[in-house]
Amino acid sequence: MLEALHVGVRCDGRRLLDDVSIQLRPRRFHALLGPNGAGKSTLLQILAGDREPDEGKAQLDGVALSSWPLSALARRRAVLPQHDNLRFALRVDDVVRLGRLPWDEAPGEAQSRLVEQCLNSVGLAGMASRAYPSLSGGERARAQLARVLAQLSGGEETSTTYLLLDEPTANLDLAHQHHCLRRLRQFVDQGGAVLAILHDPNQASCYADDVTLIKTGRIQCSGKAADVLTSAALSTLYDTDLRVIDQGWIVPGGAIETANSRLK
Amino acid sequence: MLGLCWGSIALPPLHILQSLLSAIGLPMAAAPDPFTVATIVDLRLPRVVLALMIGASLAQSGAAMQGLFRNPLADPGLVGVASGAALAAAAAIVALPALAPWAQAIATPASAFVGGLLAAAIAARIARIDGATRVTTLLLAGLATNALAAAGIGFLLSVADPASLRNISFWMYGSLSKAGWTEIALTAPLVVGALIWLPRQSQALDALLLGEAEARHLGVNVERLKRSVLLAIVLAVACCVALAGLIGFVGLLAPHWVRMRLGPGHQALLPAAALAGAVLMSAADLVSRTLLAPQELPIGILTAAIGAPFFLLMLFRHRGSVEGW
Numbered sequence: 101m102l103e104a105l106h107v108g109v110r111c112d113g114r115r116l117l118d119d120v121s122i123q124l125r126p127r128r129f130h131a132l133l134g135p136n137g138a139g140k141s142t143l144l145q146i147l148a149g150d151r152e153p154d155e156g157k158a159q160l161d162g163v164a165l166s167s168w169p170l171s172a173l174a175r176r177r178a179v180l181p182q183h184d185n186l187r188f189a190l191r192v193d194d195v196v197r198l199g200r201l202p203w204d205e206a207p208g209e210a211q212s213r214l215v216e217q218c219l220n221s222v223g224l225a226g227m228a229s230r231a232y233p234s235l236s237g238g239e240r241a242r243a244q245l246a247r248v249l250a251q252l253s254g255g256e257e258t259s260t261t262y263l264l265l266d267e268p269t270a271n272l273d274l275a276h277q278h279h280c281l282r283r284l285r286q287f288v289d290q291g292g293a294v295l296a297i298l299h300d301p302n303q304a305s306c307y308a309d310d311v312t313l314i315k316t317g318r319i320q321c322s323g324k325a326a327d328v329l330t331s332a333a334l335s336t337l338y339d340t341d342l343r344v345i346d347q348g349w350i351v352p353g354g355a356i357e358t359a360n361s362r363l364k
Numbered sequence: 365m366l367g368l369c370w371g372s373i374a375l376p377p378l379h380i381l382q383s384l385l386s387a388i389g390l391p392m393a394a395a396p397d398p399f400t401v402a403t404i405v406d407l408r409l410p411r412v413v414l415a416l417m418i419g420a421s422l423a424q425s426g427a428a429m430q431g432l433f434r435n436p437l438a439d440p441g442l443v444g445v446a447s448g449a450a451l452a453a454a455a456a457i458v459a460l461p462a463l464a465p466w467a468q469a470i471a472t473p474a475s476a477f478v479g480g481l482l483a484a485a486i487a488a489r490i491a492r493i494d495g496a497t498r499v500t501t502l503l504l505a506g507l508a509t510n511a512l513a514a515a516g517i518g519f520l521l522s523v524a525d526p527a528s529l530r531n532i533s534f535w536m537y538g539s540l541s542k543a544g545w546t547e548i549a550l551t552a553p554l555v556v557g558a559l560i561w562l563p564r565q566s567q568a569l570d571a572l573l574l575g576e577a578e579a580r581h582l583g584v585n586v587e588r589l590k591r592s593v594l595l596a597i598v599l600a601v602a603c604c605v606a607l608a609g610l611i612g613f614v615g616l617l618a619p620h621w622v623r624m625r626l627g628p629g630h631q632a633l634l635p636a637a638a639l640a641g642a643v644l645m646s647a648a649d650l651v652s653r654t655l656l657a658p659q660e661l662p663i664g665i666l667t668a669a670i671g672a673p674f675f676l677l678m679l680f681r682h683r684g685s686v687e688g689w
Contacts, residue, residue: 150577174583185575187434188628198571202583231627251582 101125101161102177102262102293104146108155109139109317116142117153118317124293126260129285131308131325132297135338139317140297141182144264147295148179160262174202177262178248182270184240186232192243193219193228199250214253218246221283223276241271245280252292263287265296269303281307301342301350305329313337410548411540415646417548418540418604419614421555423641425597426615427622427633428562431569432593433502436623437678439616440601444509446612448483449476449605451513454520454532473551473606480602483509484594538611538664540649551603558600559638565593566630573628611664613671614641614648620678 102124109117117139145151149165196215222242252261269277312322334342341353429438456475491502571579618641626632652661
């Protein structure tokens with residue numbers, strides 16, 4: 101289990117996180133929702149082992165993340181960044197192949213097949229030989245997703261792998277947003293665990309098992325998606341009128357009223 | 365081989381072969397005269413070896429540095445390593461004229477090494493914010509370091525005696541004429557060591573192209589990688605400056621040329637850049653020796669004359685695009 105326990109983070113006298121605890125369990129898709137500046141990305145950094153918490157601890161299978169050897173950790177958890185920094189013209193399949201780095205394996209037939217599978221599974225079949233910078237923003241985001249999927253493939257069946265994603269759907273068109281979330285769902289159903297920062301509560305209600313709402317560095321509430329995603333909780337979270345309507349769809353109250361008045 | 369034949373005195377290839385063989389002790393039926401043998405073994409051969417070594421080292425260091433900073437315009441010359449090394453070497457020449465030649469031969473490269481390390485550390489430290497190296501800041505910091513070093517060298521030039529003056533101007537323009545077998549033997553372990561060690565970091569450098577946090581997520585110890593690669597580069601470049609003075613743009617030209625053909629993957633890039641740099645350098649040396657023969661054009665002037673317009677062309681071609689180097 102990958103977890104943060106009573107984590108506090110301070111930066112320049114501001115509290116970015118205050119007494120935050122979160123647990124990622126195998127076969128669970130965990131969505132993290134919150135307004136801008138709530139501390140979502142900071143919490144992701146804590147769970148990725150990028151940052152030492154000032155208070156509390158972050159641990160994988162009971163061992164502090166800072167005590168894990170970097171390459172062993174890299175075989176258990178992968179991180180999909182929000183922005184990509186790759187400006188050099190690596191081939192797309194070479195980008196995905198970088199995901200295999202922590203496995204220290206000889207490049208060969210099996211590796212190439214895995215890379216191809218990962219590219220196919222994000223809808224980039226046939227793009228393998230393209231130069232990465234020539235891809236569109238959405239295609240790049242999917243190539244990065246293929247890279248982190250490749251990174252977590254082929255471990256022992258018994259040890260859970262953890263995929264942390266910072267706004268995985270941000271650059272994608274509507275169809276690819278759902279394709280991406282379905283792919284994450286598949287990863288979870290095969291035994292992995294996902295933590296995804298999302299901005300659309302509807303995506304969380306469709307795909308997530310667990311939801312944590314975070315606001316100004318504190319957890320507002322956390323639990324099963326259906327229990328957490330209520331009109332009251334979401335309206336408090338975003339300081340705006342949000343309503344859960346038919347079949348769990350979440351719509352801003354303002355949007356309903358505007359639409360109604362325009363239809364009259 | 366061409367580098368051995370052509371020079372202010374042209375020699376036929378056959379003589380060269382004979383000289384080389386007789387120099388390693390083979391009895392030759394038609395041994396060339398001792399003058400020819402000396403020209404080849406003591407003058408031209410070390411030059412050619414030096415050109416290959418320095419060209420390979422500068423080009424590969426440039427390639428590795430561009431990967432490290434994720435910027436194709438990073439060059440040991442642009443981020444202050446070389447000018448820092450030259451300033452320190454000049455300071456050593458001026459401050460320690462009384463030293464015996466052998467002591468100077470050690471003190472000068474040693475201070476060049478320390479100077480290069482310092483300048484690189486300053487530039488890299490300034491450019492690092494929140495653990496990420498800002499490229500524009502780095503280049504500006506390198507620019508400032510270069511200006512500072514130029515001021516220091518200018519000051520040293522104005523207080524130096526004529527003998528030191530000549531020595532310093534040798535550093536400023538770069539030349540392969542000074543080094544002999546002793547100097548090569550002293551620096552070869554470091555330079556060749558770096559040439560062999562750097563390609564072993566190819567995969568980690570590839571991962572670093574994704575970004576520092578991303579490389580760490582892939583299990584790369586980024587801080588250690590940056591420190592050790594930078595150290596290897598500074599070590600090699602400081603040796604090159606100590607041997608031959610400032611020779612610019614090789615570290616920019618060769619890697620860029622190779623990257624256009626083989627792509628940015630370091631596995632192929634680093635050795636190929638070394639090869640291209642070696643070829644480029646020995647060609648430049650050939651031109652520098654023959655263009656104004658019997659006089660010699662400082663090789664640093666030649667590489668700058670070719671490299672600077674090329675650099676501008678690169679900037680021109682890429683000025684509109686954020687990506688796609």
